[in-house]
Amino acid sequence: MHLFRRGMRDGISIALGYLSVSFSFGILSVQSGLTVWQAVLISLTNLTSAGQVAGVGLIAAHASMLELFLAEVVINIRYALMSLVLSQKADSSFRLPHRFLASFGITDEIFAVASIQKEPVKPLYMYGLTFVPFCGWALGTWLGAAAGTILPVQATNALGIALYGMFLAIILPPARKSRAIFAVISIAAVISILWHYFAKWMSGGFAMILAALAASVIGAILFPVPDTDETAKEAQT
Amino acid sequence: MSRIFIAIAVMALTTYIIRMVPFAFVRKKIKNRFIQSVLYYIPYAVLSAMTIPSIFYATQDLPSAIAGTVVAVVLAYFGCPLIVVALSASAAAYLAMLLLPLILQ
Incomplete structure (x- = not known):
């Protein structure tokens, strides 16, 4: 309960x-x-x-x-x-x-x-x-x-x-502590803004997930996580 | 009349099946490091892409949205609890809606 x-x-x-x-x-x-x-x-x-x-x-x-x-x-x-x-x-x-x-x-x-x-x-x-x-x-x-x-x-x-x-x-709190998370949320925000103003034909949900996926793939290439659990703990503490 | 209920059923079932299938039937832990990394970053990226630029349109009025955003960023940066940040942003936006027209007159 x-x-x-x-x-x-x-x-x-x-x-x-x-x-x-x-x-x-x-x-x-x-x-x-x-x-x-x-x-x-x-x-x-x-x-x-x-x-x-x-x-x-x-x-x-x-x-x-x-x-x-x-x-x-x-x-x-x-x-x-x-x-x-x-x-x-x-x-x-x-x-x-x-x-x-x-x-x-x-x-x-x-x-x-x-x-x-x-x-x-x-x-x-x-x-x-x-x-x-x-x-x-x-x-x-x-x-x-x-x-x-x-x-x-x-x-x-x-x-x-x-x-x-x-x-x-x-x-914001995990982004303060992790450069990788800061980079990923910044990239996602920039792509999301670009979609919003230059690809208006895309539906909101679709644009959002494409921006998020692109940012996550870039993040995964630049900052691969060594061990998901370890990194997660680090970002949260 | 019944057409509307069939339409509602089509919407509900389609939406549910999309949500249910991966969660119910992918039971193995994914081992691939690249996919693990992508999945690790997705929630942060989703939240960021959902917030920006939508937050600036959330109150149907740009000045109040900016007021709410500034308050939210400052409080979030200093690690205030979620509900405090959420309600303070709303309160700031509401105050801006009431007060800004008076100040700018």
Whole structure:
């Protein structure tokens, strides 16, 4: 239970960020002709931002199921890579049923927090880490869909930066201590900016994972890790 | 009506299977040093690419986003807990939204 609580605590900042993102998703869904409960159902079953936004757009445009399927594959294929990274990080107590259940919660943010843990990740921690953001995601969708237009915009907009603040709090301390990590996050940021301004046709999720992959490959060439566990400990202490 | 529910099911299943298959079925530890290194750096690179430049658009208003970013960078640099950094960035952005228009008038 201790692990579940620790996971929930680490999930709070993610949930706050999700609240504002899913809030706009709720507004968008209702504007696209879905009911409040259909919007909430999408958030409960999908738990992803870009894929849901694209899906609602396609539903509203009366696209075929094949188009919908292909769009989801292209937008969400990055999760396969994150899922692979987490498979290497999973504790031996992660039996198959746990893997089936916990993999539902692999979002960009939950992945990032789970994969940067010092020790192998255990199922209970993963469930706690997923549970709070999951609730925030569903609640935000409901609020946005049901009452999006009557709540103060500035407050929800301000919450939108919470998530990114948390990301900086995750990467800056290890980047201070490790030249390699500093280099990798700088390269990723530069490539991400280049994509953003010079390759606008790329979807956000796709651009993000291409930037991250390129930076990680460059990092792996310039600074190969001698022993993953040793380096991880060094960066965290 | 039912078309929407089929569409939701297609979205949900596609997304789930992509997430589930590698996590459930890659059980061996990867030994290759290069791949190990790439996998080690990916979380940091993902977080960085997710944050930049998106953080500057996160509040729908550049000055407040810059205020939030500066506060987040300073607090994160000094190793404050995640939730403190996250909430302080939001608070700074909110204050900037309320106060900057008054100051610049």
